[in-house]
Amino acid sequence: MKGRLALHTCCAPCATYVNRFFEKEGLAVVNVFYNPNIHPVDEYERRRITLESYIAQIGGELRIPFPYDPREFFALSLDLAKRCRLCYALRLRRVAQWAREQGFSAFSTTLTISPYQDVVGILEVGEQIGKEMGIPFIGVDFRSGFPESVRMAKEFNLYRQKYCGCIMSYWEGVKKRIWKSLTGQGFSSL
Numbered sequence: 001m002k003g004r005l006a007l008h009t010c011c012a013p014c015a016t017y018v019n020r021f022f023e024k025e026g027l028a029v030v031n032v033f034y035n036p037n038i039h040p041v042d043e044y045e046r047r048r049i050t051l052e053s054y055i056a057q058i059g060g061e062l063r064i065p066f067p068y069d070p071r072e073f074f075a076l077s078l079d080l081a082k083r084c085r086l087c088y089a090l091r092l093r094r095v096a097q098w099a100r101e102q103g104f105s106a107f108s109t110t111l112t113i114s115p116y117q118d119v120v121g122i123l124e125v126g127e128q129i130g131k132e133m134g135i136p137f138i139g140v141d142f143r144s145g146f147p148e149s150v151r152m153a154k155e156f157n158l159y160r161q162k163y164c165g166c167i168m169s170y171w172e173g174v175k176k177r178i179w180k181s182l183t184g185q186g187f188s189s190l
């Protein structure tokens with residue numbers, strides 16, 4: 001593979017392995033941080049600053065083309081069953097559009113490294129948006145690289161968040177931790 005890749009980047013820990021992967025593939029990676037789903041704003045800032053610091057350490061490239069505006073996320077349907085696909089589409093569509101305007105060869109995302117995400121959903125959404133926008137989506141299931149990304153995040157002393165980003169995911173994480181502290185057991189259906 002050759003060319004310039006606009007890599008939608010959710011956070012520094014996920015960026016570690018994925019940047020290394022695409023660079024080994026010969027692509028010139030530009031990380032694009034666009035995540036209006038992250039709440040509250042100080043959490044958004046913490047993830048942004050951590051990513052900026054990491055990308056500077058590895059001599060990579062980072063763009064933040066859009067200011068933080070959580071209303072873009074709030075405008076989505078709050079249907080709990082559909083919210084993640086809508087959230088993926090919001091972020092990937094904006095990055096794909098920007099990447100096409102800037103003359104990139106393709107776009108991708110770090111989101112598929114997380115075993116907590118709907119990876120099949122992300123790949124389907126990315127593929128569909130690539131067709132809509134007329135720019136190739138490079139969809140890779142990175143989940144096998146997750147342990148290595150955790151190791152790299154520790155090596156670089158990166159902040160690792162405890163929830164995906166939105167207030168619902170925060171609430172779900174709190175419920176899981178409370179349940180575990182009360183019962184000593186985890187549970188997966190919230």
Ligand code: SF4
Nearest residue numbers: 084087164165166169
């Ligand atoms: S859980 Fe994560 S992917 Fe799903 S809506 Fe919330 S922030 Fe977006």
